[in-house]
Amino acid sequence: MHDIVPIDYETLRLIWWLLLGVLLIGFAVMDGFDLGIGALLPFVAKTDEERRIVINVVGPVWEGNQVWLILGGGAIFAAFPLLYAVSFSGLYLAMMVILIALIVRPVGFKYRSKIGDPGWRSKWDMVLCFAGVVPSLILGVAVGNVLLGLPFEFDDTLRTFYRGNFFQLLTPFALVAGLVSLSMLIMHGAALLTWKTSGPIADRARTYGRWAALAAIVLFALAGVWVAYGIGGHVLTSVIDPNGPSNPLGKTATVTTGAWLSNYKTYPWMMAAPILGFAGAVLALVGFTVRKPALTFITSGVAIFGIISTAGVSLFPFLLPSSISPNAGLTLWDASSSKLTLWVMLLSTAFFLPIILLYTAFVYRVMRGKVTSDSMGKNPNAY
Structure with missing residues (x-):
């Protein structure tokens, strides 16, 4: 039968690997400053008026920024269903903690x-701070555990068996990865505050x-040195056909x-x-020092792009390694949806x-400009 998809399977898989990275980075950049500002709220704003100013920096946009999280989750579900099944099952409690934090955030607003x-x-200010710190930290812990590998395996029918628990996720390396995430998002939130506010804030x-x-x-x-000398990485020891069917048990791998x-x-x-990760963070540090808020915000976004991309390209072609059964680790080539599904999704x-x-x-063009007491007074919808 004639193939109605004009792009080969390997290319489609690569495109969706890149798009998944774009969506996750988009979430980190766009919703990252919301989380960072929430984490900073009790520290950068001392009076009620100052805290209202800080909240109104993100108040009009935080809901739209969460679209990137929904898009990322939807892309994983549709493009890499095995990845969705294993990661959301294994990281279920961690995901629930993140969701609770994201649910109480709008309540706080x-x-x-x-x-x-x-x-x-x-x-409620403490709730908003909690809703900024917890997702920022746990998302980084999740990435750290992906680099370490999750304790899962498949049976002959591809049923997933997860052998770990929530507290096993809190290893020293994973916590360092979580602190990387927390610090970069606080940096990003602080960068936006220097751009959108003035005075003591x-x-x-x-x-x-x-x-x-x-x-x-x-x-x-520190995380880079740890990856180089302190943790095991996964290596394919058999050839995978990039255009072949998705079957994670059809390969061998070692650590x-x-x-x-x-x-x-x-x-x-x-x-x-x-x-880019190092350069963006260094330039953001310089931007804070020389008081160039626009440059600081852009370069902090570059740092986020570089840091998250580093995790993605280091793992390639793995998406989710297994710490107890290396052969069961999910790769780009054996965990994707069908060729037709990827093509229809790409068109959409x-x-x-x-x-x-x-x-x-x-x-963002409509919402441009600094947030001040006067601008809040003119806006009946201000928080």
């Missing part, structure tokens, strides 16, 4: 200003931003210390990812993603 009592508002945000940028640089370097760095020898261009994405980008650009 809506309820905080319902009552003028300082005690009431202070409690911007000054405090600049101070915390410098510390967060420095922490991101040091922790990212070798430092193997996650082998891609940088095979594909030298991948070195661009860690370079080509249509809808530009619309989302245009709408997002329009919203």
Whole structure:
């Protein structure tokens, strides 16, 4: 029968690997500053008016920014169903903690200003801080555990068996990865605050931003050394047909210390990812120091792009290694949906993603400018 898909299976799989990375990075960049600002709320704003200013920096846009998380989860579900099944089952409790934090965030936004009592508002400020710190930390812990490999295996019928628990996810390396995530998102949130506010709030945000940028640089370097010398990476020991059917049990793999760095020898261009991670964080640190808020925000976004891309290209072609059964680890070539499914999804994405980008650009153009007491007074919808 004539193949109605004009792109070969290997190329479609590569395209969706890249698109998945774009969507996850999009979430980290767009919703990352919401999380970072939430984490900083009790520290950069001391009075109720200052805290209202900080909240209203993200108040009009945080809901739209979460679209990137929904898109990323949907892409995993449709393009890599085995990855969705294994990761969401194995990381179920971690995902629930993240979801609880993301659920209480809008409650905090809506309820905080319902009552003028300082005690009431202070409690909701702590909720918003919790909703910023927890997802930022646990998402990084999840990435750290992906690099370590999750304890799962398949039987002959491809049923998944997860052999771990929530507390086994909190290993030293995974916690370092979580701190990398937390520090880079706090840096990103501080960068936006220096751009969108002024006076004492911007000054405090600049101070915390410098510390967060420095922490991101040091922790990212520490994680890199740990990956090189302290944890095992997975290596394919059999040939996989990139155009073949999806069957994770049709290959063999082994674990070798430092193997996650082998891609940088095979594909030298991948070195661009860690370079951008370090360069973006260093330039953001400089931007905080010389008071260039727009440059700081852009370069902190570059740092996020580089740091997350480093994890992705280091794993390639693995998507989710198994720590107890290396042969069962999921790769780009054996965990995807069918060729036709990937093609139909690609056409849908080509249509809808530009619309989302245009709408997002329009919203941020309308919301441009600094948030001040006067601008909040003119806006009846301010929090």
